Amino acid sequence: MSEHPDTLEASRVDKLRRLEALGIDPWGGRFDGHWPIAEVLKLPADLPEADRPRVRIAGRIVSRRDGGRVHFLDLKDSSGEPTLRELKGEHEGTVERVPDLSSRIQVMVGQKQVGETGWAVAQLLDLGDILGVDGTFGRTRRGEPTVFADGLTILCKSLLPHPDKWGGMQDIEYRLRHRYLDLIYNPETLDRARKRVRIIRTMRRYLDDLGYLEVETPTLHAIAGGAAARPFVTHHNALDIRLYQRIALELHLKRLLVGGMEKVYEIGRVFRNEGISPRHNPEFTMMELYQAYGDYRTMMDLTEGLIVACVRSLGEGLKLPFGPRTIDFTPPWPRVAYADLFRQYVGVALDDAAAVRRAAEAAGMPAAGKHPDVLVHHLFEEKVEHHLEGPVFVYDYPASLCPLTKRKRDNPAIAERFELYVQGMELANAYTELNDPITQEETFRTQLAGLPEEESMARMDEDFLRALRHGMPPAGGLGIGVDRLVMLLTNTQTIRDVILFPLLRPEK
RNA sequence: GAAGGCGUAGCUCAGCCGGUAGAGCAACGGACUUUUAAUCCGUAGGUCGCGGGUUCGAAUCCCGCCGCCUUCACCA
Numbered sequence: 001m002s003e004h005p006d007t008l009e010a011s012r013v014d015k016l017r018r019l020e021a022l023g024i025d026p027w028g029g030r031f032d033g034h035w036p037i038a039e040v041l042k043l044p045a046d047l048p049e050a051d052r053p054r055v056r057i058a059g060r061i062v063s064r065r066d067g068g069r070v071h072f073l074d075l076k077d078s079s080g081e082p083t084l085r086e087l088k089g090e091h092e093g094t095v096e097r098v099p100d101l102s103s104r105i106q107v108m109v110g111q112k113q114v115g116e117t118g119w120a121v122a123q124l125l126d127l128g129d130i131l132g133v134d135g136t137f138g139r140t141r142r143g144e145p146t147v148f149a150d151g152l153t154i155l156c157k158s159l160l161p162h163p164d165k166w167g168g169m170q171d172i173e174y175r176l177r178h179r180y181l182d183l184i185y186n187p188e189t190l191d192r193a194r195k196r197v198r199i200i201r202t203m204r205r206y207l208d209d210l211g212y213l214e215v216e217t218p219t220l221h222a223i224a225g226g227a228a229a230r231p232f233v234t235h236h237n238a239l240d241i242r243l244y245q246r247i248a249l250e251l252h253l254k255r256l257l258v259g260g261m262e263k264v265y266e267i268g269r270v271f272r273n274e275g276i277s278p279r280h281n282p283e284f285t286m287m288e289l290y291q292a293y294g295d296y297r298t299m300m301d302l303t304e305g306l307i308v309a310c311v312r313s314l315g316e317g318l319k320l321p322f323g324p325r326t327i328d329f330t331p332p333w334p335r336v337a338y339a340d341l342f343r344q345y346v347g348v349a350l351d352d353a354a355a356v357r358r359a360a361e362a363a364g365m366p367a368a369g370k371h372p373d374v375l376v377h378h379l380f381e382e383k384v385e386h387h388l389e390g391p392v393f394v395y396d397y398p399a400s401l402c403p404l405t406k407r408k409r410d411n412p413a414i415a416e417r418f419e420l421y422v423q424g425m426e427l428a429n430a431y432t433e434l435n436d437p438i439t440q441e442e443t444f445r446t447q448l449a450g451l452p453e454e455e456s457m458a459r460m461d462e463d464f465l466r467a468l469r470h471g472m473p474p475a476g477g478l479g480i481g482v483d484r485l486v487m488l489l490t491n492t493q494t495i496r497d498v499i500l501f502p503l504l505r506p507e508k
Numbered sequence: 509g510a511a512g513g514c515g516u517a518g519c520u521c522a523g524c525c526g527g528u529a530g531a532g533c534a535a536c537g538g539a540c541u542u543u544u545a546a547u548c549c550g551u552a553g554g555u556c557g558c559g560g561g562u563u564c565g566a567a568u569c570c571c572g573c574c575g576c577c578u579u580c581a582c583c584a
Contacts, residue, residue, distance in 0.1 A: 007518085008518050063544080065545095065546055067541070067542080067543055069541045070541040071541095111541070113541095127534070140543075141542045146543095163519050164518085164519040164533050165533070169520090171515095173577080229584085272583070272584080274583055275582055277580095277582095278578085279584075280584070426584060427584090479584085
């Protein structure tokens with residue numbers, strides 16, 4: 001029991017040993033019958049002392065004020081304030097129990113009230129310890145709702161100091177590397193995590209109610225197709241084959257359409273071996289959905305209903321703040337043709353190859369040797385996207401950008417595809433699925449001829465083509481970037497704050 | 509991958525036109541039975557991200573490396 005332990009940790013280990021010397025297990029165990037702090041706070045607090053209700057609570061010590069023979073602790077748990085909320089719109093009449101933020105309550109520990117051992121324990125408590133408390137609920141003289149303890153149970157000793165109760169956690173790297181502390185000390189982190197759960201749950205419920213089947217498809221692919229992205233490469237030892245982490249869900253879900261699953265979806269992780277930015281994490285969550293006998297118009301209606309349901313599930317109305325702006329999700333959302341936007345903001349027609357080339361050169365883009373549609377797309381990203389505050393559906397894309405999409409019957413240069421833009425971000429991507437295996441094979445070949453394999457959206461996939469040859473019903477398909485949706489609905493500017501454990505370089 | 513910024517005590521931060529490191533909270537010892545940013549007295553805690561250079565002397569100036577942030581590139 002050194003008087004000046006070398007480190008903060010040593011001081012806590014010292015207390016741990018002293019607890020053990022008292023015959024107390026500092027790591028606790030089963031602790032039944034405790035109340036959520038939020039429920040305790042709802043009890044009548046102003047009863048005469050003799051009539052105070054008995055309570056048992058458990059939580060983490062987040063603040064401490066010692067005063068001689070009486071100590072005050074603040075205990076925090078994850079109970080939040082449960083509220084019942086009636087959902088409107090698509091789920092009219094449904095009542096959902098919505099837990100909000102965590103709750104904290106003050107505990108008074110008096111020497112007389114907790115007894116000799118209890119008082120000895122009280123001297124050995126630190127910020128960050130997890131404590132069980134038995135006592136009665138009332139108010140202090142200052143009117144603070146308080147549990148007056150008569151029994152203390154150590155449930156876990158904390159050996160490392162927690163962040164400052166005032167300064168809190170500011171350092172972004174520290175927060176990301178210690179997300180568990182971030183969750184405790186930055187309420188908005190827990191709030192975002194819970195809103196994410198609620199959004200995804202709403203998505204599932206909405207689609208389940210419409211009869212879509214949720215499926216799981218492989219994440220290890222022999223050929224990483226379905227999107228234009230660089231995959232992570234891995235290796236299967238027993239089979240001695242190269243495998244890729246999936247970059248999209250598309251090709252397996254379409255195989256299920258062939259197999260007669262007429263309405264399917266999957267919510268799952270995809271992996272892309274590309275840069276990291278405030279909008280990109282190497283692994284992220286996609287929702288992809290396919291519906292037989294639908295087309296991209298079907299998907300537009302569905303997308304609007306689905307996202308509006310997600311917005312409503314947060315209970316904050318249809319106008320949500322995002323940075324300095326407000327996003328108004330009130331349907332119906334405008335639908336604008338790609339070509340019209342292009343003409344409006346670039347000033348030329350997208351099928352006028354010479355004009356497009358001049359516009360690209362005027363914008364300082366290297367245009368030599370590039371397919372006109374590639375230039376069109378670059379110009380669109382450069383000149384148009386940032387105008388799309390949205391939500392807005394942009395539809396009918398140049399066909400050569402969309403190798404898995406059915407062309408318009410009356411104009412094979414245009415593909416039946418739309419993207420949903422909100423705040424300049426592509427939030428959803430959908431098309432009328434190409435179910436013609438002959439055209440599909442041609443598209444694969446022409447794409448492959450023009451681009452390095454890793455940049456091609458249409459990696460040749462013979463097995464997928466074989467599935468198409470057996471006959472896939474005409475269908476609409478939709479993909480939504482779940483992380484981005486959560487960003488937009490929770491006013492979060494960086495994807496790292498809607499993913500609990502974003503990728504960081506290892507320390508040291 | 510490129511450019512710019514940042515990295516000081518457990519946490520939050522000062523110090524940075526070179527003179528050998530500070531505060532608040534946390535911690536340790538003591539006083540206090542109704543505090544709530546408790547207060548008061550006392551104490552301890554830092555290879556100033558890592559390595560090298562310039563200098564009599566470097567947290568401070570220069571170079572390299574590592575990590576984080578921002579912007580750009582790739583992409584959703």
